[in-house]
Amino acid sequence: MKVKKFQSDKAFSVKKFSDSFKMIGETIKHNPWTFVGYLIFTVIDSILYSSITIVVSQMTKSLTTDGQKGNNFLGLSMQWYSWAFIGLAILMLIVVFDYLTNVFTALFSKKVEIYLRIKALKKLVEIDISYYSKNQLGLIMSRVINDSQGSGDSFNDFLLNLLFTSVSFTTMMVFMYMIDPLMASIIFAIFLTLVVIVWVLFVYYRRAIIISIDVKQSIDADITDRLINIRAIKANAAEDRETMRNKELHRKYDEKLSRVIWLQSSLTFFSYTFAWSLPIVAIISAMGLYGNSMDGAELTNLIVAFASATNNILYSLMTLPVWMRGLTKLSNCIMRLNHIYDSKSLLEFIDNPQKVGDIETITFDKVTFNYPESPTKKILPEVSFTFEKNKSYAFVGETGVGKSTIAKLLLRFYDVTSGELLINGKNIKKIDHVDYLNKVGYVEQEPQILYGTVMENLKYPCFDKTDEEAIAAAKKAKIHNYIEKLPKGYDTILGERGFMFSGGQKQRLVIARLFLKDPQLLILDEATSALDNVVEREIQSELDKLMVGRTTVVIAHRLSTIKNVDEIIVLDKDGVSQKGSFDELKEKEGRFKKLYTIGLMK
Structure with missing residues (x-):
């Protein structure tokens, strides 16, 4: 099984990302208010989370500056209990906006999935039949099912975490620069250095995950094809051979996935370890810069403020791999779906065609x-x-x-x-x-039976016909008596591709459709x-x-x-x-x- 070589060309990557946002843009166009709610509630929620750090810092300052006389904040005289009430109010608002954020992000994620599925299925039913002789059905369905869902989920991972990261980081940096520009600059420089290192690790991780997903989809397509033809496997007693073949295919997948896991673990370890070191760095920096020049209370306030702020920033660093991974997965899912969207039909249909009449x-x-x-x-x-x-x-x-x-x-x-x-x-x-x-009425050598009831199959595509008319057609095709003996008669569910009907019975069912359609x-x-x-x-x-x-x-x-x-x-x-x-x-x-x-x- 061959896997396409990873393409690292910069223009190719830019195109993948632009295609991703184009598809998301189409979804936004169809669901504007859901997306607006997504943005508003996520931003407000992240601001509320960040503001807790400010409340903790200012409450500490109120308690350590002149006892309990309070302090000034933006021109206002604030007591420690004032900050306590503000903190409680913020916590209650966080509960509300957390709920709304979860609802709207999940809703929009599913809107993306459904939109991309419908778009793909519309293309697949409209394209000419030669497309299916050139493409493996299992691979097509894997893309429709897995990549549409993956697009919705990965977009959520990307945008939700990016918004939280950006808002939280910006809020905290503004807060820190207001308190001490030198300390804030040190923290900012360290943060940027960590971001660069995480990004380098992520590039290698991204390459590995693309290859592993391609291998997995190829295996999924192969399994689907084999299960569709399960009768050929059983008729030739090939069960053991197929089991061994599946083991070999999954051995290759295991090799590719192992590299992904190693890189993902390294990325997560590096991000989390250095993220948790930020508060310690802030404390050491404060002691080194101002240990001998500030009094105890003032130094304590500075340390608490920066430790709280960097503790908030560490979340931004920890979520870097999450939103990077989400963006990459989104672009790869859209890229594979574009193989369907960009397929050109060999048949062309003109505008304003002529009615044929009789x-x-x-x-x-x-x-x-x-x-x-x-x-x-x-x-x-x-x-x-x-x-x-x-x-x-x-x-x-x-x-x-x-x-x-x-x-x-x-x-x-x-x-x-x-x-x-x-x-x-x-x-x-x-x-x-x-x-x-x-x-036109058509009966072919290999009858096409849809998953559904006998009646649904009889009426396809004459949906406006009555049950009585469908039964009369079944009688003409000499299949009515057999249908009546089924567990639920005409409401019996036929298996996939009419699995429970013999070849002759399937052909008679299709002939009954012809009687019902009454074509010219x-x-x-x-x-x-x-x-x-x-x-x-x-x-x-x-x-x-x-x-x-x-x-x-x-x-x-x-x-x-x-x-x-x-x-x-x-x-x-x-x-x-x-x-x-x-x-x-x-x-x-x-x-x-x-x-x-x-x-x-x-």
Whole structure:
């Protein structure tokens, strides 16, 4: 398993951070008041915490200056008990604003997560289908789930701690400079030195954590892929092999994570150890500078004031790694999500497309097709033919000649490589995509079943249909009796990908959807391939009724599926080799007769 090399280029890092704030900015735009509350309550909360230091310092000064006569503060005469009442009031306010800060920071964090998830999922359902052949589904879902949540949580770690650090540090430095500029300058210089050292350590930590996260996501994607294909593992008795394989993958992750833990521990140890030394430094500095020039009470007041202030500043130093780590994690999560956001769809949709109306004709005009994933390999050579309303057509041929490709082009999963696909004489690229597909019914060789109830699957996407109409469709597809025997009938939850249904039952369920949709264009891509002969005949009789008065395109091998169509189109590697009815082609020398003779069409 390969992991991308860490990119240390400065411009790349700046772009990652700018992308991060751009995404957060979009979230703020959609949730302005939540973010305003986040900022206001966090700033007020941090000011209140910092002001406790001032209260303690001034109360001490009141008690040590002229007994209990008090002292002047900003022109006001204050007694020690005045400061005590102020301290109690601040503590009560801290409780209130602490609560509000926690609520609004958590709310905005979840707003970020939800916004990024919806943005990613919107892109994933809109992008063309070729995207999924180039990208691992497990990796995509890992990014949508983990990185959207990681973005919200890491932004909270970053901004919350940065605000507390900045406000607290600024408040304390102003307070210290008011008392003694020389002492304050010493503390400020030491703080900056510690910040530089912490930042250097953090750069190495950042590199290690990026690599470890990439390794973890690759493993998560691999595990997802294996579990999706669990039947292949069990059918080949490969459980032990997969266990050993997982151990090897996680051994590599353990190596990368161990480096992260060592660096994180060093960073935390250094930050905390030197942070706790600040009050001691303040006391030593005060004694060294003023031990022989100040009286005891005055020196005591100075030491208490600076010890309290530096004790507050040490929180700023201790949270440096937290908000740095939050910023880095945020930028990395957004970077991985941008792999989804920045993906370009191969399909383009124009503004103000034309409504298709009733489907009268469908024309393939000198159409060729190469899959975008393999642009040099021609799947469909140049073909031309027209489908007319109320007629049925079947495509036959050996595997790999492009039969199913015809269906994918009709559904506009892909655009043609050259030529034109025309619906009522209009290029399919210029018609209203939704309006057109609402008139199309599709049953494929591998039925798509969604997680949910039987009824929800039946009504997809005909959500406006009644339960009675859905049940009637199930009866036509000969699956109603089976559904009735399920534990909760039509309210039974189908497992992921219809796990509890057999292949034939899933196909009948999808055919029931077709009956319910009642479309103008039917596309049947080996729609009865998973059914036994008896059930196939029953369903085919219903499909024959549904085909009346509609344009139908059938892709199949079985005789029972194509013998009644109006025209059969035979494809080979050079394109269309024959056209005609079943009875005509089985007597005419050519590809169809050969397929029929060797039994492929029986």
